[in-house]
Amino acid sequence: MKVLWQDLRNHLRIDFRPDLYLATAVWASLLLAANFYFDIEDAYIDSFQGKPIWPVLYFCLYATAYYVSVWLWTHFHHRPDIWRSRDFWLRSGVALISYSIYAGFYAHSEWSRKLFDGQIYVFAYYCLHNLQSVLTIVLPLFLFYKFVDPYASSFYGMAPKRKGLALYAAMLALMIPLITLASFQPDFLQSYPTYHDTNANEFFGVPEWVTALVYELCYGWDFVPTELLFRGFLVIGMSRVLGHGAVLPMVVWYCAIHFGRPLGEAVSSLFGGYLLGVLALSTRSIWGGLLIHIGIAWGMEIAAFLQKATH
Template sequence: MKTLWRDLRDHLRIDFRPDLYAATAIWAALLLTVNYYIDLEDSYIDTFQGDPRWPVLYFALYATTYYVSVWLWTYFHHRSDIWRNREFWLRSLWALVFYSLYSGFYAHTEWSRQLFGGQIFVYAYYCLHNLQSVLTIVLPLYVFYKLVDRNPSSFYGMAPKRKGLALYVILLGLMIPLITLASFQPDFLESYPTYRDTNAGEFLGIPEWVTVLIYELCYGWDFIPTELLFRGFLVIGMSRVLGRGAVLPMIVWYCAIHFGRPLGEAVSSLFGGYLLGVLALSTRSIWGGLLIHIGIAWGMELAAFLQRSSH
């Protein structure tokens, strides 16, 4: 654990520039202000749901957030050569295109209607919504890994490593009291658990706990592609081009994927994304982020289930 804190301190010592960090903070604050003032994602972008323009609009949003952040880094570090680097464009566009397709993916809606004649549409929709990242994120990144990187080592940090495990467990443990406290709030129980009672168990002839387990496994899975892309591909992979500079642009884009959620969650994603990005760069592994992300997600689900069962 001491090693990771030292790595974090060393990263700040080497990477921190007051002008760059202030400019990046102002850029992130501007994006947050615009989104939550006009409700950009929910009231504008998401009105194109099911329209071929939907992923294009997401691409415009994410490309703007990411490339302006990279420009800030290159400006303050006098690294204009990055914009002439073919590998930078290939990596960044690959990530932007496929994450935009993931965000604007809609085919699972039709798949849910066709599965069992649509008789378990709601249940199938939410499960397939979480699983579609296999096609839109994991498979494209694996193709890039095999055909472009041709790196025999870990698939963008997917190999488990023991370094930092204690720190991640402590960070997750610190969240337990916060989750417990939040579970007593009415607005928390309006959103959690994300599982909703459906007719799936009755239709399939299986106990409801089985349908809950299947759903929660699908729900937990969706955090794996997120970590794989943001901490794996955009930090561990992009560090070949930007070095330590891969972290700041990643966190601004990572913040933007939270624009449809409460403001506090979007703001906290900047700090959480930064910490996980630095630690992923240090450990060359994304398992710490997976532990925290999935642990918190399932913790909130469990807390909500327990609260509902007690009433």
């Protein structure tokens, strides 16, 4: 924990201003209140599912959350020069366009209908839904890294580093009792495991654990592009422009991608996103965030599988 507190202190010493953090908290609260009062994502944006305007609406939501947060940081830190930076607009534009296409991507539905003549549609849909980020997030960021970004020494935190891994492992270990306790709650078992029995194992002539394992690997993968974009590209990559100021705007946008989740999860994403952002900036690696995210996700899946196996 000593490393954690030291990194947090160093970050706060450079970036913290009471007026800035208060204004950002108010802005995030307004976004949360507006979304959960009007049900912006579920009732409005997602009503256009599968239509060309769907990713455009996501772009409007995410760009509003992100750019207002950047404006707050530049205002309180007296950095109007950021808005004249071509590098800032290029990086933020790539991030916003990539993630908005990812959020509003629906081609995998048609792919699933065509794959094996649609005989394993449900299984294929959920696997491809988790894998489409290879095209919509990972590929654009890799092309940007390879051909546009002359300053990146690694692929936005994907290079493994040992610093902080013990801390991340300890944080994950602390979650095990909480996951175990949660697994005894009825509402938990209504949501988990996210894997559901399909006809895929019968179609392929394999035991169900094989198709469950394939699904869980696809499910775990979906956390990789999230960490790559938010902690890798928007913090490690954007720190070239914003320095320590890359963290706060990322946190507000990261909260916005949780608008379709329960309110408690959306609120907690602010604190978790901030902590992971600071540690990513310090370690220049996203592996800790991946360890926690995938570890918790698979931990909840395993706990739910065990609970249902005993009933």
